[in-house]
Amino acid sequence: MAAAAAVTLARRLLRSGPRAGLRGAGGREPGAAPRRAIGHGRVAVELDGSTGVAVMKMENPPVNSLSLDFLTEFVISLEKLENDRSCRGVILTSGAPKIFSAGLDIMEMYGKSTEHYAEFWRAVQEMWLRLYQSNLVTIAAINGSSPAGGCLMAMSCDYRILAENPKYSIGLNETQLGIVAPFWFKDTMVNTIGNRATERSLQLGLLYSPAEAHKIGLVDQLVPEEKIQSTAAAVMSQWLAIPDHARQITKSMMRKPTVDRLLAHRESDIQNFVSFISKDSIQKSLQMYMEMLKQRRG
Amino acid sequence: MAAAAAVTLARRLLRSGPRAGLRGAGGREPGAAPRRAIGHGRVAVELDGSTGVAVMKMENPPVNSLSLDFLTEFVISLEKLENDRSCRGVILTSGAPKIFSAGLDIMEMYGKSTEHYAEFWRAVQEMWLRLYQSNLVTIAAINGSSPAGGCLMAMSCDYRILAENPKYSIGLNETQLGIVAPFWFKDTMVNTIGNRATERSLQLGLLYSPAEAHKIGLVDQLVPEEKIQSTAAAVMSQWLAIPDHARQITKSMMRKPTVDRLLAHRESDIQNFVSFISKDSIQKSLQMYMEMLKQRRG
């Protein structure tokens, strides 16, 4: 299954043209060039060879929507870091102002073919599978709002630091849009904040303020916005003090059962998504939501 | 999961049958009669057609014991509301002073035939199965003490508001009577307050004060007693702001595994109850408990 997904992703990369190529200087050997930019257009990656810490900055304007192109680049960038022996940890953050990620790109879910929906959903799954069980230490430096799929990305990291700006919010708000968070979003949230808080969060589609998110454990730490990157770096060095091998086995022991649940139902999960999103009522909900967004911006 | 949930929903819809017929005044269309009384003797139900919110008031004096008659009426009333398209949410509360529900009626468990015990236990299961996976938004307005089965009913709702009267208490106190909460009481509590708090609660048969119950998450909110109904109505309108379909599928996704565990073992659970409750030692414990209650009242 993972292989099939990789093939799909590779195909997408080939299709996506020059933006997908490597950018910046620097070879594969650590030490020579301490900072290397190895990202793509929508995901800027900078790896510090001296510390082994990479920063992945999401740059998909205006709100870092998880489009098919973005997800493809994200997975490839992450896979490169995983395979780079000089890299031990990654800080995931946003290059956009006020937003970490707005979540799944509604344009990918509206008015497209069922084939497109299936390809998109497989890419969403692949992003989560890679991030949730990454061998790297993964720290989310959440410097903006993080609804739905953005919240999923944050929850999939090992540690979450949120800028304590009261205008920011985080949560799985799918039901507010008339859609349903899939079971593995739910599992990831249960693993983070427990069953009862998840039940209430998901049914009501709650978006939490930084103070509330910290109180229920949806994020681990709040810091003033200007300190988020330095705090992430400091926390990362704590995590890197632990021998990689023992930490990786421990992480896998904790997360593998949750990953295996999706792997066992991956194709049916895609089919569920496709048939759900193809419904007239859902398409109509999405249309209304998009019009509301347009009016807000206008 | 989404598909499974949809099937469950469809089945529930098909199952209505003759028992599901409306009784009392008012047609099926909302708006015509804004308030309709559709309850039975022991469960007074009033449905506000303009809001879609029903209030189910337990009226089984003196302490709302869950007798076989009461449970039967409760399930029928709830089923009627489920099948009434004008109803979207239900507030569960008590018409008795100082008590929400005292839990299972001991008279049904003492000195009866094994057939009676089996029938009674099946009715207890049915009450929980209906309430825990109700398609309606269910809010418990807990206006009195709520031990044992009363606590189970409260935990089976979507949200719990408790009057902050320090004389009230709530919890699964079965071990204090020398009996054991069944596994699905336990599962419901673990889903509400987590494993460790449940382990301690159940082993010690703890009854919590409102402040303690709120602290461990057994209830979601404390309010002065006179504000409990208005708070329940306000919370209900928050929940009704969410599209029903998305909320219902989400609720089912969260609760179906717990429900399925009982469904898979329903008959053996009945047999366990019957053989446990038929034991001389248990019958003796219940007798002593009843005598203690009599002395207290006398």
Next chain:
Amino acid sequence: MAAAAAVTLARRLLRSGPRAGLRGAGGREPGAAPRRAIGHGRVAVELDGSTGVAVMKMENPPVNSLSLDFLTEFVISLEKLENDRSCRGVILTSGAPKIFSAGLDIMEMYGKSTEHYAEFWRAVQEMWLRLYQSNLVTIAAINGSSPAGGCLMAMSCDYRILAENPKYSIGLNETQLGIVAPFWFKDTMVNTIGNRATERSLQLGLLYSPAEAHKIGLVDQLVPEEKIQSTAAAVMSQWLAIPDHARQITKSMMRKPTVDRLLAHRESDIQNFVSFISKDSIQKSLQMYMEMLKQRRG
């Protein structure tokens, strides 16, 4: 499997000579001698026949390491109490200053044969299996630091009281030594403090101060060091107010699924341990750790 382990333990007892014999006065009949010492050399046990409460004091200087000999005596002592009808509860505490237990004895894991590793690991499993599902009320009076296996013992009790000395710490710190806590250590911790806190604890190998341990629920209560035994006795009498039979069935209902997971994988868990601990890299890590300990003491 349990039978095989018992045979192994019995063999070890026969081998361990005079220290393993009964010491102290007192017969098997309760009442005659209200306090009886029935422990072995490394585990001093005193049973108060009037209350039914035993105190098991770990006495394996200097740091109550869980050596093969210690584990063998521990299991036999606990089994004796389980089979003694006058005993209803046990308080587990330490006779060593400043340390509850330092956890698994590294000497048993370094430079030995694979047969020895297997025998040792089976004894560790047996200790946990007996303690975690003991029919007795088990209270940990944690009067010192309690890392790794020491923390496992504490978590396996029904209730944990920790002396609030800021020099003490408790936690599963295996990853800090480059090793990995086995899945049933993890399960026991998840059952105690939930999934998220466990994930972070285990990956970072965190040792918590008393205040932190209390905050995350790793211990239930903090008391001044001089009050730890009296508090344990007071808490015990609360637990003994509950009828044994109902409490035991409840405890088994809560813990059996976790125990069954180890029983289903007991042999492969032993093989995993043996092959992991036999690795050159792990042996080297342990060697470095032992040298560090020597330098600290020197």
